[in-house]
Amino acid sequence: MDVVVFGAGSLGSLVGGLLARAHDVTLVARDPHASRVRESGLRVSGAVETHTTPDATTDGANLSADLALVTVKAFDTAEAANTLATGEFGAVLSLQNGLTEEILTDELDAPVLAGTATYGARLLEPGHVDCTGVGRIVLGSLDGGPDPVAERVGRAFRAAGLETLVATDMPRRRWTKLAVNAGINAVTALSRVENGALTDGDAAELAHAAARETARVARAEGVSLPNRRARTALSRVVDATADNRSSMLQDIDAGRRTEVDAISGEVVARAERHRLDVPTNRTLAALLRAWEAGRGLR
Numbered sequence: 536m537d538v539v540v541f542g543a544g545s546l547g548s549l550v551g552g553l554l555a556r557a558h559d560v561t562l563v564a565r566d567p568h569a570s571r572v573r574e575s576g577l578r579v580s581g582a583v584e585t586h587t588t589p590d591a592t593t594d595g596a597n598l599s600a601d602l603a604l605v606t607v608k609a610f611d612t613a614e615a616a617n618t619l620a621t622g623e624f625g626a627v628l629s630l631q632n633g634l635t636e637e638i639l640t641d642e643l644d645a646p647v648l649a650g651t652a653t654y655g656a657r658l659l660e661p662g663h664v665d666c667t668g669v670g671r672i673v674l675g676s677l678d679g680g681p682d683p684v685a686e687r688v689g690r691a692f693r694a695a696g697l698e699t700l701v702a703t704d705m706p707r708r709r710w711t712k713l714a715v716n717a718g719i720n721a722v723t724a725l726s727r728v729e730n731g732a733l734t735d736g737d738a739a740e741l742a743h744a745a746a747r748e749t750a751r752v753a754r755a756e757g758v759s760l761p762n763r764r765a766r767t768a769l770s771r772v773v774d775a776t777a778d779n780r781s782s783m784l785q786d787i788d789a790g791r792r793t794e795v796d797a798i799s800g801e802v803v804a805r806a807e808r809h810r811l812d813v814p815t816n817r818t819l820a821a822l823l824r825a826w827e828a829g830r831g832l833r
């Protein structure tokens with residue numbers, strides 16, 4: 536399979552590097568990472584050790600491939616979609632946090648698959664990505680149900696040794712992930728604590744309230760996500776990632792823009808469409824946006 540990875544920073548370099556063990560991969564990345572990969576290949580270290588030689592470019596326009604994998608931060612999705620629209624792809628798959636697939640379907644003719652990733656990745660230096668945890672990629676039809684394109688992509692990922700599940704219930708999985716992120720990411724980022732601090736107490740209650748509101752919005756969107764399922768998912772992720780600093784907390788630590796608009800902000804925006812009030816997510820989004828504004832990041 537030919538694969539273009541659009542936005543090969545941490546996650547895209549890891550997944551692209553692993554896919555290059557079995558497929559023709561082109562990373563769309565920034566320099567000096569792109570030029571280092573062209574010169575010396577890509578080193579993956581940590582939980583997976585490998586060295587592969589994907590192609591790499593800084594120009595994502597006019598490319599074609601069987602699959603475009605989108606791994607830019609959520610706030611760069613619209614620009615990525617515009618650039619991808621200049622090329623030809625058999626399918627498009629996002630592994631981003633947030634409900635970014637809708638932005639891709641608006642711009643692109645190719646079928647857009649839904650995906651989630653629980654692999655951990657960190658770009659250490661140009662040409663070198665650290666796998667901080669082997670997780671799983673789950674992908675499938677955006678609307679749910681069986682999908683031959685998703686099956687083909689799943690087989691290709693497994694052929695490259697990536698832990699991959701092709702699922703027929705992506706609507707519920709995407710919203711469950713959003714509920715978990717709305718709870719954990721926003722609360723840990725604002726209170727500057729590891730995920731494990733949300734095991735119990737007031738901060739945990741706040742995270743669960745954000746997840747519960749998200750589940751309510753999901754149901755208004757026609758997705759069956761009971762509150763108790765969102766609660767269980769959040770508690771499981773807190774336990775499994777107790778020592779993690781969430782990606783949003785890492786962004787705050789590094790003084791970078793966060794994915795608030797795609798997480799808490801998305802819950803608020805969708806709730807408004809259904810005339811629902813989601814005060815916890817509204818408050819969390821306002822605080823995170825205020826932090827970004829104060830830093831000149833928005």
Ligand SMILES: NC(=O)C1=CN([C@@H]2O[C@H](COP(=O)(O)OP(=O)(O)OC[C@H]3O[C@@H](n4cnc5c(N)ncnc54)[C@H](OP(=O)(O)O)[C@@H]3O)[C@@H](O)[C@H]2O)C=CC1
Binds near residue numbers: 544
């Ligand atoms: N890292 C992880 O372990 C995981 C990440 N995710 C999700 O995956 C997504 C990506 O995260 P992550 O990999 O950490 O983010 P990164 O910022 O490390 O990677 C995104 C990369 O895309 C680059 N980029 C953006 N636009 C372009 C463009 N037009 N051309 C070329 N390169 C471009 C960015 O460059 P620049 O910064 O210069 O704009 C950056 O290097 C997020 O939604 C995140 O939530 C999900 C699970 C795990």
Ligand SMILES: CC(C)(CO)C(=O)C(=O)O
Binds near residue numbers: 632715716719720780
């Ligand atoms: C699951 C979780 C909360 C793990 O930290 C995550 O997805 C993130 O940090 O973005």
